[in-house]
Amino acid sequence: MLHIAVIGATGAVGRECLGLLDGGIVPVARVTAAASPRSAGHDLGAELGLKLPMAPVTALDDLDPEGLDVAVLSAGADISRARARRLASAGALVVDNSSAFRMDPAVPLVVPQVNPHELAVRPASGIVANPNCSTIQLVRALHPLHTLAGLESVVVCTYQAASGGGLRGLDELAGDSAALLASAGAGPTRPGGRFGQPLAFNLVPEIGLPDGTGFTHEERKLAREPRKILGLPRLRLTATAVRVPVFHCHSEAVYVRLREPVTAGAVQEALAAAPGLRVHRDGYPMPRTVFDGPESRAAVHVGRIRVEPDDPRGVWLWVVADNLWVGAALNALQIVQTAVRRGWLR
16 A cells, blocks of 8 residues: 655646546555645645545645655646655655656656556666656557557647646636637637637647747657657657647647558557557547546547558558546556556555
8 A cells, every 4th residue: 555645736637646546546545635835734635525545735845755655746847856856765656747857868758558668677766757648648559550560750740738738727718718708709819828829719839938940849749758658769750739729638640651551450450459549440539528538538549540542651540638647647647556566666
């Protein structure tokens, strides 16, 4: 039985972590919810209707690492850089949901359905990085295709939901949408906000700050992280990331160039055999249907599987997954689950 701390517990991902722990994803003896001082003392368990053995929220500065088995960090890269190594030094396995350590050679970047061998032994750093939300669903679709016919190159366009901007992003989309509807679309558009541009009834084709090449931080993560997870450092991969006025679930249009020719049937069978991956042979997945219930939220959904008529090495996929579960909280706790199964986390 584990003592687990969820840091950033009052945020969108932290709340999902607590809900999954309440569902019994890993055995817990005690859960400590930690957040900023303004949330200290808040009875988050009562608010969320949880039955977890959990006290009211602890201010992060007051968190005692003594006796912690696991710390799941979902409070942003700055907090992770400041706290993760100290928590690991105190003996906790740190699962970090930020970008702080993803490309650190000493820190494994893990999607348990793709590279569980990275957790064969406890990492010397004591830290395991959770990939970017869009990366997770992407590599879970790419891995079976690489096994089938080898990956040569990938082009991905992501359509990312407001929940990727946390509770503030969700509130902003809801409030601005209601205001525009009430004014029949004639109301003022608020500049700035969580997404840099107004998101309601809009598309924002830029997530994160662009660098000197014009690619954004999000797009750079989507290019780098799959190479590390798949063990393909020379994989050619490029991305465009778009924020869309959808509350939950990220979608991706993925074009894959394979090393060997394939048929659509062979691609479907390879994907259908992958754990936790649901192939939609009739119809296609959409954010509203994927967010329909726990079983659906826990899966990666793939549809519109097409092989180019003039190029049997070119494959298109449409991939949808819940970014707060598959892309964050669920993957983080499946890392803990895998460590327990491996026997080095008890």
